[in-house]
Amino acid sequence: xxxxxxxxxxxxxxxxxxxxxxxxxxxxxxxxxxxxxxxxxxxxxxxxxxxxxxxxxxxxxxxxxxxxxxxxxxxxxxxxxxxxxxxxxxxxxxxxxxxxxxxxxxxxxxxxxxxxxxxxxxxxxxxxxxxxxxxxxxxxxxxxxxxxxxxxxxxxxxxxxxxxxxxxxxxxxxxxxxxxxxxxxxxxxxxxxxxxxxxxxxxxxxxxxxxxxxxxxxxxxxxxxxxxxxxxxxxxxxxxxxxxxxxxxxxxxxxxxxxxxxxxxxxxxxxxxxxxxxxxxxxxxxxxxxxxxxxxxxxxxxxxxxxxxxxxxxxxxxxxxxxxxxxxxxxxxxxxxxxxxxxxxxxxxxxxxxxxxxxxxxxxxxxxxxxxxxxxxxxxxxxxxxxxxxxxxxxxxxxxxxxxxxxxxxxxxxxxxxxxxxxxxxx
Numbered sequence: 001x002x003x004x005x006x007x008x009x010x011x012x013x014x015x016x017x018x019x020x021x022x023x024x025x026x027x028x029x030x031x032x033x034x035x036x037x038x039x040x041x042x043x044x045x046x047x048x049x050x051x052x053x054x055x056x057x058x059x060x061x062x063x064x065x066x067x068x069x070x071x072x073x074x075x076x077x078x079x080x081x082x083x084x085x086x087x088x089x090x091x092x093x094x095x096x097x098x099x100x101x102x103x104x105x106x107x108x109x110x111x112x113x114x115x116x117x118x119x120x121x122x123x124x125x126x127x128x129x130x131x132x133x134x135x136x137x138x139x140x141x142x143x144x145x146x147x148x149x150x151x152x153x154x155x156x157x158x159x160x161x162x163x164x165x166x167x168x169x170x171x172x173x174x175x176x177x178x179x180x181x182x183x184x185x186x187x188x189x190x191x192x193x194x195x196x197x198x199x200x201x202x203x204x205x206x207x208x209x210x211x212x213x214x215x216x217x218x219x220x221x222x223x224x225x226x227x228x229x230x231x232x233x234x235x236x237x238x239x240x241x242x243x244x245x246x247x248x249x250x251x252x253x254x255x256x257x258x259x260x261x262x263x264x265x266x267x268x269x270x271x272x273x274x275x276x277x278x279x280x281x282x283x284x285x286x287x288x289x290x291x292x293x294x295x296x297x298x299x300x301x302x303x304x305x306x307x308x309x310x311x312x313x314x315x316x317x318x319x320x321x322x323x324x325x326x327x328x329x330x331x332x333x334x335x336x337x338x339x340x341x342x343x344x345x346x347x348x349x350x351x352x353x354x355x356x357x358x359x360x361x362x363x364x365x366x367x368x369x370x371x372x373x374x375x376x377x378x379x380x381x382x383x384x385x386x387x388x389x390x391x392x393x394x395x396x397x398x399x400x401x402x403x404x405x406x407x408x409x410x411x412x413x414x415x416x417x418x419x420x421x422x423x424x425x426x427x
Contacts, residue, residue, distance in 0.1 A: 003289045004335035008342045012246045013280065015345040019244075020353045020398050026242035027357035031235065035214070037221030041241030043143070045234040046222055047134050047181055051188060051199060051213050053426040057082060060121040061424035062114065065416040066128050067179060069094055069206055073113050075120045076421040082192075084418055088117055096151035103153035103162070111166035122172045125424025127416040128159055129179040129207065131236050138427055140176040146207055146238060146262045148271065175423045178234045179203050179377075180211035182419025186412040187375025189422055196408075197370040198362045201232075201419075202355060205378030206271040208264070210237040212358050237354055238265030252279040264354075268347030270380040274306035277340050281323075284339060290332045297326035298336075306380065313340055313385040341386075348387050352394035359405050371406035377415050 001009065008014050027042075034044030057078050063086075065072040074089040095101055095109035130149070132140035139160035145151065154162075160174030177185075184201030201211045214233045216225035225231075239262050245253075252275060253259050253266055266272040278301060284290065285298040304323055311317050318324040327333045355374065359365060365372035381388060399405040412418060 002335070002338075004284070004338040007284050007287065007289050008339060011248050011280070011283070012244075013248065013339070013346060014342045015349040015394075017244065017246075018346060018349045018353070020349060020356070020394065023243060023350065023353035024357045024360065024398065027240060027354060028361060030240060030242060031357065031361055034235075035219050035221060035233075041239050043131060043234070043236040043239065044219075045132070045134060045236060046219055046225075047177060047211075047232045047234055048136050048138055049175075049177060049181060049185075049232050049423060049427060050230065051184065051232055055082065055189060055422060056425055059123070059425050061123045061125050061421050062117055062121050063417045063421040063424065064114070064124065064126045064128075065179070065182075065420060066094060066110070066126070066130075067206070067416060069097060071095065071110070071113060072417060073117060074417055075117050076125075076417065078421075078425070084421070086414070086417065089417075094149065096149050096154075100150035100152075103151070103157060106151040106154050107162045107166035110163055114167055118167050118169055123424045124160070124172055124174045125420035125422070126160060126163070126174050126176050127179050127182040127420035128176055129203070129209070129416070131239075132159060132176060132178070134176060134234075138175045138177075144258075144261065146258075146265065148257050150257075175427045177420065177423045178209060178211065179416045179419075180209045181232050181234060182417075182423065183375045183377050183412070183415045184211055184232060184419070185422045186415035186418040187373055187410050189418065190375075190412045191373060191410060194373075195370055196373040197364040197367070198372050200355070200358055200372060200374045202374055202376045202381075203378050204269060204351065204376070204381035206269065207262075208238045208269045208351075208378075210235045210354060210358055212362060214361075235358070238262045238269065240264035240354070243267060243350055248280050248283055249276070251283070252276045255279070264350070268350060268380070270306045270378070272306075273343070273347070273380065273384075274304045274309045277309045277343055278304045280339055280343060281336060284335070289335055289339075291328060293328040294326065294332040297328070301326055306384075309340055310384055313337060313344070344384060344387060345390055347384075348390035349394045351381075352391050352398060356395055356398045356403075359399065359407065360403065365405045365407060368406045371408050374407055374409050375412055375415065376409055377411065382411070
């Protein structure tokens with residue numbers, strides 16, 4: 001083995017260190033504990049949103065998408081042919097990413113985006129991509145921030161109510177939903193007429209999360225639900241706490257804003273992958289994997305973004321790439337690539353275990369004629385070098401034999417806005 005391979009083995013960074021059967025089993029155990037109200041790293045949040053309500057034409061709705069980095073608003077309706085009509089789309093930066101904001105500043109910043117559209121409709125579909133406890137009125141209380149948002153006073157606050165107050169429109173109706181829920185609804189609407197046994201929503205962009213449809217009878221922590229119905233469950237899968245972490249994962253986690261929280265997300269999502277790779281490369285430099293000049297340059301590197309790491313792997317814009325410029329010779333370049341490739345392959349296996357567990361939890365998709373539809377969104381999933389093909393290899397490997405299940409993957413443009421609009425119209 002060369003120095004990079006020895007380093008990967010020593011620090012247990014390869015996909016071979018992940019037993020997918022064990023991770024699936026642990027994920028399922030955490031899901032069921034969360035549904036029962038027992039201690040679990042998976043919140044399993046009821047959304048009170050059903051996945052089978054009929055979409056109606058020509059009902060206006062204000063759609064909002066508060067994502068990992070972007071904040072978008074639009075006026076939306078579906079025309080007579082159920083074609084999505086989006087008007088006055090506005091794109092901005094998610095408040096409190098670049099600087100810490102107070103509660104008042106945070107909601108005032110959101111309300112400012114909506115000043116020109118707030119009279120368009122009394123219905124607001126709000127895709128809010130953070131951990132929120134949803135109430136039967138479909139407003140929600142923020143449980144905690146992820147993705148490095150800095151607005152601590154907002155934790156514990158009702159999101160819809162505070163937004164409406166900041167807008168000066170307290171009588172409007174807000175339906176709050178997660179981006180994975182919006183993605184699931186958007187995929188379902190985009191494939192209307194095709195037969196699927198069930199639906200999942202999955203995000204792998206700045207952060208990661210998963211949702212699926214669960215029978216109410218299994219959500220025993222909320223006994224007042226109608227046991228004959230079902231609803232979408234927001235898993236908050238980025239916080240899964242049973243994945244096997246290496247010493248480098250632990251080191252990187254200790255350097256983030258919320259150590260010990262969303263540790264699964266920190267192993268592969270776009271908001272963290274660059275930082276994790278930087279941490280691994282610095283350790284490799286300290287342990288003498290790289291030659292003298294490269295060693296010092298890598299030790300002095302400030303945190304790389306996931307985009308920089310991916311471009312390095314793809315060989316794109318190498319003259320502007322900080323990692324490429326830090327490495328003095330071809331051997332060091334190859335060693336860095338091998339370390340990053342190991343982390344990406346491990347990420348693909350972890351994500352496959354995540355989605356395999358959710359598919360198994362549904363108990364469905366046993367027939368090729370009625371697969372599960374997985375609506376998947378996020379640049380990390382689709383753009384990270386070789387990620388999707390490795391993910392599907394791992395997933396197909398697990399979903400075979402006794403675990404045979406069938407799936408399709410679909411991507412829907414503007415899924416968060418589309419899903420937010422759907423939820424605002426039908427609820």
